[in-house]
Amino acid sequence: MTNSMDSPPSRPKAAGKRQRLMAATARVLHEQGVERTTIADIARAADVPAGNVYYYFKTKDELVEAALSEHTKNLEALTGRLDQLPDPRERLKGLVNAWVGQRDITARYGCPTGTLAVELDKRTESGLDVAAGHAIRRLLDWVEQQYRQMGMADPEGLALTFVGAYQGMSLLSNALRDPEIMTREGARLVRELDGLA
Amino acid sequence: MTNSMDSPPSRPKAAGKRQRLMAATARVLHEQGVERTTIADIARAADVPAGNVYYYFKTKDELVEAALSEHTKNLEALTGRLDQLPDPRERLKGLVNAWVGQRDITARYGCPTGTLAVELDKRTESGLDVAAGHAIRRLLDWVEQQYRQMGMADPEGLALTFVGAYQGMSLLSNALRDPEIMTREGARLVRELDGLA
DNA sequence: GTCTATAGGGGGATAGAC
DNA sequence: GTCTATCCCCCTATAGAC
Numbered sequence: 276m277t278n279s280m281d282s283p284p285s286r287p288k289a290a291g292k293r294q295r296l297m298a299a300t301a302r303v304l305h306e307q308g309v310e311r312t313t314i315a316d317i318a319r320a321a322d323v324p325a326g327n328v329y330y331y332f333k334t335k336d337e338l339v340e341a342a343l344s345e346h347t348k349n350l351e352a353l354t355g356r357l358d359q360l361p362d363p364r365e366r367l368k369g370l371v372n373a374w375v376g377q378r379d380i381t382a383r384y385g386c387p388t389g390t391l392a393v394e395l396d397k398r399t400e401s402g403l404d405v406a407a408g409h410a411i412r413r414l415l416d417w418v419e420q421q422y423r424q425m426g427m428a429d430p431e432g433l434a435l436t437f438v439g440a441y442q443g444m445s446l447l448s449n450a451l452r453d454p455e456i457m458t459r460e461g462a463r464l465v466r467e468l469d470g471l472a
Numbered sequence: 473m474t475n476s477m478d479s480p481p482s483r484p485k486a487a488g489k490r491q492r493l494m495a496a497t498a499r500v501l502h503e504q505g506v507e508r509t510t511i512a513d514i515a516r517a518a519d520v521p522a523g524n525v526y527y528y529f530k531t532k533d534e535l536v537e538a539a540l541s542e543h544t545k546n547l548e549a550l551t552g553r554l555d556q557l558p559d560p561r562e563r564l565k566g567l568v569n570a571w572v573g574q575r576d577i578t579a580r581y582g583c584p585t586g587t588l589a590v591e592l593d594k595r596t597e598s599g600l601d602v603a604a605g606h607a608i609r610r611l612l613d614w615v616e617q618q619y620r621q622m623g624m625a626d627p628e629g630l631a632l633t634f635v636g637a638y639q640g641m642s643l644l645s646n647a648l649r650d651p652e653i654m655t656r657e658g659a660r661l662v663r664e665l666d667g668l669a
Numbered sequence: 670g671t672c673t674a675t676a677g678g679g680g681g682a683t684a685g686a687c
Numbered sequence: 688g689t690c691t692a693t694c695c696c697c698c699t700a701t702a703g704a705c
Contacts, residue, residue: 314681
């Protein structure tokens with residue numbers, strides 16, 4: 276998971292630090308929020324000198340974009356692994372299990388993409404106010420495919436309900452600081468998947 | 473809805489402006505977010521001279537608290553009206569209808585309390601990081617009472633699912649800028665309420 | 670009670686040395 | 688490519704005139 280810095284970057288000394296910065300940004304923005312995170316915070320977390328950050332990212336908005344693409348990458352790694360499972364129903368249950376496995380982090384900081392969506396919605400000047408929506412759209416599409424392969428009617432509506440349930444339980448779990456909400460609602464989602472035609 | 477300024481305030485000239493400030497703060501914080509809203513923004517929206525705000529609220533955090541109590545007040549006015557209905561099931565359906573009626577505002581700015589909860593979670597220094605959770609807890613309790621009166625098993629779990637669905641559909645509707653998500657998911661919630669034992 | 674002016678601190682971004 | 692110093696704007700909060 277942590278980089279060993281000996282894999283040759285695309286440009287001489289650059290890519291190692293760039294990658295560290297992206298990962299650190301994703302983590303720190305999740306924990307502290309976009310508005311309350313300073314460039315110095317990110318530099319410290321990535322163990323990069325403060326002034327050097329601007330060599331890799333010209334503006335704070337570019338860092339936000341990088342964080343979003345990190346979350347997207349992580350999500351696609353997860354769905355990619357789940358795609359190995361033969362049964363679409365098991366894939367959805369695997370997704371729920373992954374969510375529940377993150378319950379402590381979610382209870383403390385919320386869903387990474389969901390909280391980012393809420394914050395970016397207010398950043399109207401940059402073009403990023405709907406950027407998180409695209410990441411969510413991808414998840415919605417993947418879930419819809421699973422329902423479709425299960426032969427369900429209205430796969431789009433089911434996906435909306437499914438992802439909505441995740442965002443809702445994440446927000447409640449975070450607002451009430453209670454990881455058990457993730458466990459309870461996760462169990463309900465699995466039960467419903469098993470009960471479907 | 474708008475104040476007529478002739479009702480005698482508790483202290484001479486004070487209460488009228490104080491009330492205007494509270495209402496304006498609730499609205500502007502919802503639209504712009506806590507971190508991106510300045511005292512000047514609030515003063516302008518309330519039509520109060522900028523420097524005068526600090527006479528009524530000593531800090532920005534007090535304004536945030538005021539906004540939260542406005543949302544709480546509005547929610548209790550709504551549940552108070554719904555309490556007039558004889559049937560708890562109809563009360564819950566009335567709540568869903570109220571939510572769907574707000575779909576355009578929700579698609580643009582999210583649920584007022586939910587987005588506030590996400591933002592306040594990051595404001596750890598002030599004691600307000602869990603304050604929005606209390607408002608949500610009240611809603612959960614009220615919903616739970618309705619399920620209890622309907623004689624349902626596990627009213628607490630049902631309330632969690634119900635309010636979670638609202639928060640989830642609000643976040644998705646906002647992230648995707650699509651009010652129809654509120655309509656679709658609202659219709660589903662009503663359908664499920666009608667289908668319950 | 671009302672309002673202006675400004676102190677004071679912080680943070681995004683840049684210039685330019687190395 | 689790396690890093691320091693710093694500019695400059697903005698925002699919270701206060702002092703104090705009216």
